[in-house]
Amino acid sequence: MKEQALISGLILAGGRGTRMGHVDKGLQAFRGKPMAAHVLERLAPQVASVAINANQNLNTWAGFGVPVWPDDTPGFAGPLAGLEAGMRRATTEYVLTAPCDSPFLPPDLAGRLFAALQAEGADLAFAATQEPGMQRQPHPVFCLVKTSLLPVLSSYLAAGGRKMDGWYKDLKAVEVLFDDADAFSNINTLDELDAAARRVGSCAAHASDQSMPELNAWAAQLPTLQHVTSCVSGYDPNALPVRDAQRIIREFVAPVRAIEQVALRSALGRVLAQDIVSPFNVPAHDNSAMDGFALRGADLAADGPTTLRVVATVYAGRPSDVVPAPGECVRIMTGGVMPAGCDTVVPQEFTTAQDDSVTIPPSTVRVGDNRRLAGEDLKAGSPALAKGKIVRPADLGLLASLAVAEVPVQRRLRVAFFSTGDELRSIGQPLDEGCVYDSNRYTIYGMLQRLGCDIIDMGIVRDDPQALEDALRAACENADAIVTSGGVSVGAADYTKQIMGKLGDVTFWKIGMRPGRPLAFGRISSNGRSAFLFGLPGNPVAVMVSFYFFARDALLRMMGAEAPLELLKARSVGAIRKKPGRTEYQRGILSRGEDGMPQVRITGSQGSGILRSMSEANCMVVLHDEQGSVAAGDMVDVLPFEGLV
């Protein structure tokens, strides 16, 4: 699906829903979720990314987790205004539209429209169907169009044009016939919705609560923090155990759905978006693991040397059709295809050669030795790599062995981050009295970079409510997630709380841990876009600990990847004082003891502002909630920094 990376999907949901009694059509529940969620599900695998064009209930639409773009042309100007908004913002060569009320759209819509557009050298391709004995029915709202045609569309709209198929009179448009007319059926009235729901045997046909039109069944199902935290027994935001905070965050964040195709080398470090199935056996043939002689195992004498006549030579990559007869063998190189009838290879250094024969001492090899079997690496049809895997060097090689030139990966997660605090100075500025240089932005940069995120560094934000609100809104409108540092404890928190609360669903916790006690977490929205927010504490060590033990896992989850932290066991060199009832993360240096086993000692001062000891450390010692003081020689859990993404 080469076209996938070139196309942005656009769900047209900008109408007034007049025929549905002025409710937002795409938000109406159908088979347990909004109609538009079905459209999103069907469209997303076909395109690089999906956005929604909507003009009402923008916060509800933001809950779909994809960009929401309202019309630029005012006055509910119809689907063309939506297309214009989409073409203006899309960064791909093509835009593909589908209406929000077409829950059955074909799975090969993008592929077929693209193929026809390419074949005809057209500007635009749209779907059509024809039922037996009926006229052809065009479906111009299912259309693939070159993004570069935006000026043509804008001038048509500016001149008052509104018809979906009116603007491309002077362009080259192709109609693509699809077989399944039902795939394009759209649902215009609540009666039709009921009928369609009955057709597919659904129970929840629609949300009839007209008093809250935008908060229909599915939107109400979007988890709120309150909903998630209510599942945690004994939930207390002011004394939250680490594992409960981790669980709440994990349940609240949602993966970003967009997929892109990248060239094999560019897949390094990216998250696989689909399972990769081996199309053939690797290796394709039985072959030799050694330079030597391929023989029939049955020829090996049970007690005494075996002498065989050498009848041919096989090199790797140059198979031979020689079939050695009993008593014959073939000289073969490592990787050479095993000749028919041969099942064993004897390495040449164990043999003695005479003119055209070779002698093998008794018991040198057993039948089947040194033969690599076809498919022993990968069998045709078997899963080679699973969706969600972060691609490592070995995976690149494996993909190359399957001749995979382009790899489907999740789009990179966009993460905006900034530091807060009037006392912070940037490198290059003089250090005024009482001030410190902003170091958190650099540790956060490093940690996000290692995760493979697209990062947006928003600098330092002053301790000022308006500045904070502006920064949060800008971050939210441009990123999937926001990481901030500072301002989440009691001192500055008054307005931080108020502003974060105003922009969305954010909670402030005091976690039973050290360092990293205060943490703000939630989801905020601005202008129809939403983003998950991680408000990390300002202290330079606390910010790193909170990132590694809370934000990292959540960001990976949003990226569609699973890479849980792997804790190792090591012997503590010294005693460590620790109170049960909270988790403590201490900076440690992991090494090998005299007995060769891993051991760890704590670095100097553990103050949460002391970055030097974090830099000296090569691991964190994790002392769990229930754990008390550690005696010298006790085993403890450690998280090594090396290899940590």
Ligand SMILES: Nc1nc2c(c(=O)[nH]1)N[C@H]1C(S)=C(S)[C@@H](COP(=O)(O)OP(=O)(O)OC[C@H]3O[C@@H](n4cnc5c(N)ncnc54)[C@H](O)[C@@H]3O)O[C@H]1N2
């Ligand atoms: N009365 C209480 N005071 C504090 C509590 C508490 O429970 N009650 N919690 C303490 C803990 S624990 C932490 S951690 C900090 C967290 O405070 P904030 O998140 O509000 O962060 P700030 O006050 O803005 O900064 C704290 C500290 O860190 C320095 N800092 C901040 N940002 C940066 C940066 N980008 N680069 C370098 N250093 C930074 C800042 O100058 C402060 O020294 O609150 C405790 N107080």
Ligand code: MOO
């Ligand atoms: O998070 Mo604070 O740094 O625990 O002291």
Ligand SMILES: [Mg+2]
């Ligand atoms: Mg501050």
